[in-house]
Amino acid sequence: MFANGQTIAQLMEQLAPKHYAVEGDRIGLQLGTLNKPIPKVLVALDVTDEVVEEAIREGANLIVAHHAIIFRPLAKIDTSTPAGKLYEKLIKHDIAVYIAHTNLDVTDGGINDWMADLLGIAQEGRASLEDVHMDKLFKLVVFVPESHSEKVQQALWNAGAGTIGHYDHCSFVIEGTGTFRPGEGTNPFIGEQGKLERVKEVRIEMIVPHSIHRGAIQAMLKAHPYEEVAYDLYPIDLKGRSVGLGRVGKLEQPVTLGELAERVKAAFEVPFVRVVGELKAPVRKLAVLGGSGAKYVRHSSFAGADVLVTGDIDYHTAHDALAAGMMIIDPGHNVEKIMKTRVAEWLTAKLAERKSTTAVVYSVLSTEPFQLI
Template sequence: MANGNQVIQLFEEFAPKHLAVEGDKIGLQIGSLNKEVKRVMVTLDVLESVVDEAIEKEVDLIIAHHPPIFSPLSQVNDRSTAGKITMKCIQHDIAVFVAHTNLDVCVGGVNDWMSEAIGLHDTKVLVPTYEEPVYKLTVFVPETHAEDVSRALGKAGAGHIGDYADCQFRVAGTGQFTPLEGTTPFIGTPNETEQVNEVRIETVVRESQKKRVLRAMKDAHPYEEVAYDLIRDEIEGHVYGLGRIGKLGQALTLEEFAEHVKTSFGVEGVRFVGDSKRLIEKVAVLGGDGNKYVSAAHFKGADAYVTGDLYFHVAHDAMALGLAVVDPGHHVESVMKQGVVDVLAEKFQKAKIDVDLIISEANTNPFQFK
């Protein structure tokens, strides 16, 4: 059992809100997180059948990818689908939390799970949406505690540059200060100027790490008032974005690739656009409705683009560009159910909290094949 806010705090370490595209409907949509949570259910969609399943299985919190409330509700009653869903959840004290484009964009999220499903390697972001700022952190530490502070910074994640971790630079020097009346200095006496052998430690910190790193630094530092600088750096930060582009292990014809996508996602059928005999090696993937990003896939040099909800005229545009497209449907984003459960299970284990995690078994795919 855990508090609902604690559950979401752990989840948002993986898929933070700031990664969502502007205007996306994410976060807590129904109910309260200020309660004890014993069971969490993960689902792609929140339909009435999903809520009924949650009621039957005594679920306290639903984590969904698609928001049940996408447009503002002028009324909450049983005359609309969204109203029914909202009422049932409130009546049975079930909270609904949504992670949409932030779960698409985050590292190891929906688009990475989809890329893994079809066996892409050397993947990169298809459509950049956010570059994480990087800061230079400089802290002054007495020699006696330099190693303690250094280890704390590294353990908190500071100093990551490219494929190198725990990057730091140190310079020895002399620190000077005068503790004022009422202070309790670690070194020195109030109203007397003190000089101390200190070490200047420099490292880099990403935006998402700032609070954690500064807290760890201050906890390890012996001084009552820690002297440090935190300055925005021009180092290129990690780039996040929608979709991925990578390569297959071996080239396939478009016809073979379409069959591979069908099998990989376990769907009954796929639509595809292009010459069935053309060879496919470089592939772009974007979960959900990817019509807006056909040109991006072509610009990045993709032979084929895997996405859902392909429009008729966009298919014509892709043909004109010479880009093959495979549409397995929007519902293949359901790979997120197992993915989120796996992520949370690991985080719950590390945090030593006991919360049941289940995957919704309700079928939310509106399409059938004949």
């Protein structure tokens, strides 16, 4: 059975939650409808005319891409312009376009982590160059009969609650006595209508991040035996987990700048890179950022990185970095193409778990606009 487009969007938002996106970023559904069965998805970096033709040949009626096709509100759609012709072709062939951009950059296991993995940045101590989103923390308190304490705790843990730093399954339980009187029309798990009951209960307290609080509450309510569940959810003044742009960390093995440049070329399958710095200089700590990262040179230096690997470095930024002793490797913006295979693999696995027959393929076309002559 084919998955619905809305289901695929929900899966993408598990990988790259929409609230992780930088403010003003154009993400999500940009054209068409998701309210339809999807026989095939095409994953692409850019949505060009050639990529749309590829989708038509493949029989894909949804393109999941990284770069947006609509950047600002449209005053009109003129089908004599390149953009207008693109929109017209997509609409005529009933191909929807869904975008995951900066939310896919910053998410754990997204583009910046894929870049870091390919270049050998160790997992331990790896951090973002700039925080974009911090998950607010809440305290969930629920009152449960003793007989169901373990069941409710387990349901909350399974939903992702109860994590503090690198510790999980964290909770606090206090024993006490609960009182209630079931009214007319109730069907109480314990007690009788009109009769005051005193029941041995436990108070369970658990930390719940804002990003999962709805799912955690639903899981708790499903596991709880009462018709009317007494629970509280309130914010706490503690910092939650943050996600951000770029990654920085120590290399698993130190290399020279020249060796790292060759590694970058091989990892991202690019014919050349632009390098700022002495090729024999040692590199122990590395920063990476997919796309345009010129404004993150200072962030990288402040984080203690020897080198920043990013795209679209301009002349003056290169001179400033050189003067400050910061090295740069610029493999271009198009290295973000690594998202094509990885998103396709991720979606394929998630759809298989749902026993969906929707196929996911990735674009084999290069959308690199530059040629080296």
